[in-house]
Amino acid sequence: MGKLSHRLLDLGLFCALGTSEHPGHSEEEQHVKHGTPNTFDCNNGVVVIYDEEGRPWIKSVRDVTDEVRRALWTLNYTFNVQHGAYVPHSNDGGHFVRTVLPTL
Numbered sequence: 001m002g003k004l005s006h007r008l009l010d011l012g013l014f015c016a017l018g019t020s021e022h023p024g025h026s027e028e029e030q031h032v033k034h035g036t037p038n039t040f041d042c043n044n045g046v047v048v049i050y051d052e053e054g055r056p057w058i059k060s061v062r063d064v065t066d067e068v069r070r071a072l073w074t075l076n077y078t079f080n081v082q083h084g085a086y087v088p089h090s091n092d093g094g095h096f097v098r099t100v101l102p103t104l
Contacts, residue, residue: 004038004079005051011071013049013057039085040072048087049075056085 005015017033034054041048047059047068061068075081 003052004049004075004081005053005055005057007075007079008049008051008057011059013047013059015051016048016056016058035086036084038079038081040075040081040083041085041087042068043087046087047072048085049081050085052079 008015035048035050035056037050037052037054039050042061045060045062047061049057051057072081
């Protein structure tokens with residue numbers, strides 16, 4: 001069966017460093033580095049799947065197509081991936097952490 005993270009790489013997802021948000025529209029930004037392992041969700045054109053260690057893997061999708069649904073069904077069947085992952089929401093300033101190092 002292998003690891004979920006290996007399968008996510010095969011499906012074209014990439015591992016994000018984490019997410020950040022402003023919960024309740026607060027001024028202070030909070031960082032979320034891990035989520036609930038083996039969960040997924042879709043929001044604002046992004047599919048997020050948290051792997052066996054809770055690391056977020058993401059892929060931009062225009063629409064949730066039959067191909068995406070089949071992949072999620074297969075992950076559910078093979079790795080027991082369940083709906084309910086945290087996805088950053090634009091209404092609270094949430095986004096995936098994109099910057100690792102300043103550009104040289």
